[in-house]
Amino acid sequence: MSFTVAIDGPAAAGKGTIARAVAAHFGFAHLDTGLLYRAVGRRVLAGEVPVDAAQELAPGDLANPDALRSAAIADAASRVAVIPEVRAALVDFQRAFAARTGGAVLDGRDIGTVICPEAAVKLFVTASAEVRALRRLNELRAAGHDTDFETVLADVRLRDARDAERAIAPMIAAERAVILDTSKMSIAEAVAAAIAVVEARGGAPRGD
Numbered sequence: 001m002s003f004t005v006a007i008d009g010p011a012a013a014g015k016g017t018i019a020r021a022v023a024a025h026f027g028f029a030h031l032d033t034g035l036l037y038r039a040v041g042r043r044v045l046a047g048e049v050p051v052d053a054a055q056e057l058a059p060g061d062l063a064n065p066d067a068l069r070s071a072a073i074a075d076a077a078s079r080v081a082v083i084p085e086v087r088a089a090l091v092d093f094q095r096a097f098a099a100r101t102g103g104a105v106l107d108g109r110d111i112g113t114v115i116c117p118e119a120a121v122k123l124f125v126t127a128s129a130e131v132r133a134l135r136r137l138n139e140l141r142a143a144g145h146d147t148d149f150e151t152v153l154a155d156v157r158l159r160d161a162r163d164a165e166r167a168i169a170p171m172i173a174a175e176r177a178v179i180l181d182t183s184k185m186s187i188a189e190a191v192a193a194a195i196a197v198v199e200a201r202g203g204a205p206r207g208d
Contacts, residue, residue, distance in 0.1 A: 003028070003103040004118075005198055006111035009125035010160050010171065011074070012132035012139075014182045014190055018125055019107035021191040026105075026203050031097045033108035033115070034077065036090050038068040041076030050080045054089035071140065071147070071155065078159050081109070082166040091115065103203070109163055112174030121201045123194060124173035127183040129156050 005022060009015040016032055023030035039061040043053035062068075080086050087110075094115045098104050106115065112122035127135075133153035140147055163171040173179060178197050182190045199205075 002099050002101060003120050003203060004098045004116050005103075005105040005121040005123070005203070006098075006116045006119035006174065006177075007105065007107040007123045007125060007194075008109055008112050008171065008174065008177070009107075009123075010109075010127075010132065010163065011156060012136040013125045013127045014135075014185075014187070015107045015123075015125040017187060018123070018180075018182075018190055018194045019105045022194050022198060023105040025191075025195055026103060026198065026205055028103035028105050029097070029100055030105045031094065031107075032065070033090075033094055033106055033111065035062050035065055035068055036093070037077040037081045037086075038073050040080050040086060040090075041073050041078075042068060044080055045072065045076050050083050051085045051089065054080070054086040057090070057093075069139075069143065071145065074159075075155070078162050082162065082168070084168045087168055109171040110169035112177050113172060114169045117174065121198050121203065122174045122177035123180055123197060124177040125180045125182060125190075125194075127181060129153060129160065131183045132156050 007015045007019045020030055036057065039057055040050065040053045044050050094106060098106055098116045112119055130153065133149060133156045136156060137149055137152045180190065180193055
């Protein structure tokens, strides 16, 4: 029997970290749907047409997630994500993943609103733009990228606006979603809060 957890929210709010931890705790499969758009974005940066890149996306495109974490790819992903035909090409893959037996956790921008509106659990993970920019800055510097806080903050705000204002599947909290603001939370606190929500909705930890 399937049990789907939909986790949405803006960049660097912590949804990916929370999603992975929730999936591990409950023994569910996990899909970072943002990687799909990043993989399409990387192919577009290499010269492909966005819709063709989405339709021809292969498992190998997701084999090295760390290679999809650059700022340039993140920006390209945000740009291709506003194209309706690109989103349509990736919907079936995401829904099939969500329906798998044994439970699934999907994180992205429109999981609870479009991909899995009937998910057993919906979370909207957020944090202030400043907190998210600092987190992203630390990630980029750790990866060897030379940038500064103001540049990253401007990029975060630009992506937020693009994701929230697009005509197709804008980033908003889904109906019945639990809002989880991680601005002042440690990773452990945020994960614990998310696990508590899933357990309250009927999720059972691995082995139960």
